[in-house]
Amino acid sequence: MLLLFPPIAKPSEPPAGIARLSGMLQSYGVRHYLLDANIEGLLYILGKPLGKDILLDSWTKGAFHNLKKNIASMQSWFAYQNQDRYIKTIKDITRTLKFLSPQGTQIGLADYSQEIFSPTKSSDLNAAAQEPEKNPFYPYFSQRLRGYIEKERISIVGISLNYLSQAICAFAIAGFLKKEFPCIKIIMGGGLVSSWIKTLQSNRIFDWLIDSFISGPGEKPLMDILGITGKKAFFTPDYSAFPLSEYFSPGFTLPYSASSGCYWKKCAFCPEKAEGNAYCPIPNTQALKEIQELTAKQKPSLLHFLDNALSPSLMTAFSEEIPGIPWYGFARITKDLGDFDFCKHLKKTGCIMLKLGIESGDQRVLDNLGKGIDLKMVSLALQNLSQAGIATYIYLLFGTPAETKESACQTKEFTIQHSQYIDFLNLAIFNMPGDSQDFLSLERKPFSAGDLSLYTDFIHPDGWDRKSIRFFLDRDFKRHPAIARIIQNDPPIFTSNHAAFMKFQAVKL
Ligand code: SF4
Structure with a gap:
């Protein structure tokens, strides 16, 4: 099984929800992997080369020139020791993201928008799933997921969707999986999904795509889906699989x-x-x-x-x-x-x-x-x-x-x-x-x-x-x-x- 946290959410710390699920799976000996596609995806975008024919003003040129240094300073104490430096670092990284975002898409450090899709419309989320290649993270997640699935023989992918800023990418990822690996079972849970299920009972709209939705804390429902019987009620989260030095803290x-x-x-x-x-x-x-x-x-x-x-x-x-x-x-x-x-x-x-x-x-x-x-x-x-x-x-x-x-x-x-x-x-x-x-x-x-x-x-x-x-x-x-x-x-x-x-x-x- 693979548990995945999609882009974009604040990249300051690893995702807690799938870390706790990992604790549960470990305690029952279930082979599984964790993927924080949020931090990895963001670093992938920030590592992309800029198109050659794009004209840059002097601020943007400087922001690109200092990008590696700025990322490193967000990952160390350097940016945080001086408020002006911190603000400039954030502004510069945000500036580079603006220029690295494909046309019609806006990638931020904590937000994501794509002109053609609204995260509050189920028809748009279905469309994002049907055309995953339109997602700017597609080259990253298609390669990464293919690698996991083929090498590790993954049969279930759990997607943890907590914020509206993750919704379009989460559905693009689900759509990619459905297209390329139709036998894989897709489970979706997390804070946003729980709110949808509680308030709108709208999960049927995604029947073609998502095999199971989980509302609320995921440990017990996931145990039921996996056929795990056990009386243990609490599981210590496990963060050891995340790239802990890469978060912006x-x-x-x-x-x-x-x-x-x-x-x-x-x-x-x-x-x-x-x-x-x-x-x-x-x-x-x-x-x-x-x-x-x-x-x-x-x-x-x-x-x-x-x-x-x-x-x-x-x-x-x-x-x-x-x-x-x-x-x-x-x-x-x-x-x-x-x-x-x-x-x-x-x-x-x-x-x-x-x-x-x-x-x-x-x-x-x-x-x-x-x-x-x-x-x-x-x-x-x-x-x-x-x-x-x-x-x-x-x-x-x-x-x-x-x-x-x-x-x-x-x-x-x-x-x-x-x-x-x-x-x-x-x-x-x-x-x-x-x-x-x-x-x-x-x-x-x-x-x-x-x-x-x-x-x-x-x-x-x-x-x-x-x-x-x-x-x-x-x-x-x-x-x-x-x-x-x-x-x-x-x-x-x-x-x-x-x-x-x-x-x-x-x-x-
Ligand atoms: S109900 Fe609880 S979580 Fe909600 S605002 Fe009041 S104290 Fe906060």
Whole structure:
């Protein structure tokens, strides 16, 4: 069996989903291979020669001249030690990708688009599968997959599709397999596929191409497909098959999930609630054991928790030995973070940054969204974390149905008042999950003609629409000096994946 992660997703760390499946297959002795076609495909594109007759301006010439050096500097500490250097390196690599993208295609470090195919239309994904040779990664994946299949006698390929930016390439890869190796069984799973299945029940559209779709954590469904019987419930991921030195990070970032779903699952804007995903935590003792094994084996420089929200009980169970290396992840603001001793404990365990969804500075909006946080507690938590030396990456959400322009102004005031405790800011405009059972009284209108679109537009009851919000953010919110200073910190494209490196560059984690 071959498990594959298609292009394009941020190339800062290896894919966690197929690493965990690999752990499961190993423990049952199933021969299998892992292929991160995302990092390999991206490096393939970046290694392509540029057409001879293309005229280049001086910036682009310089970007091509420095390309190898720039890639190496993203794979070492060099780019991260100076913010201007980091930004220039990213801009230069992005510039070369623009010129290396075939006409009608735009390849980025974290995005992918092809004029003729939309990733939210099933007819376009089917078309991408029917014409895989139109995909710019075709020379890479056709050769690589042929090699695996013929040499290793692969009979099943599992494709892990997590982001919209991977969809067109994932289907092009599936289409290639179907055309050239019709006997191969194709299984598709991952976060995006799970959302499609939960919300749209649209998997039948791809019956000609995909043999099985998997929704949610893949271990058990894959065991069923392979006819594996076994009682083991947890499997330590295995990253040893990935090209760990090639990712765009200064050292290996180890991605790890201690749970799937969310233990809170009450926020009205969140797909976790809308899709009704079950919360499945790995027991703390097992998670601690896995983290210890992985860090001893792979010697990562950073541990990235992928959980939607780390549970307070797991964070309490951490010790100075486990994780024992620098780590970051999402947490909810609970009373634990209002306790300075708890924050000091987190710092001692290696916590260097917490990602926190605060969403709004208006308590009425938070209550309406079911966020379950209290602004007084948020204020205390931000101060405690800052004092303990833990960076904060704050997520704000504008344009929810309960928000008014006045609420957004309160969010601005809250941000300004707490700006000294905030290191990074992510500003988002609310997208309503298409199948949300909240806000049923609101008039909805489709975002796009795509039948696979997971979100819907709606008429805001207070006229606080996307255009007004964008205007407010650009002309008002982002222009306040205290906020502008924070926004400037955000690493372009890689955002939170590189934020800790940028924040702690001087001490090298
Ligand atoms: S805490 Fe986060 S993941 Fe959980 S329901 Fe709220 S927004 Fe969703």
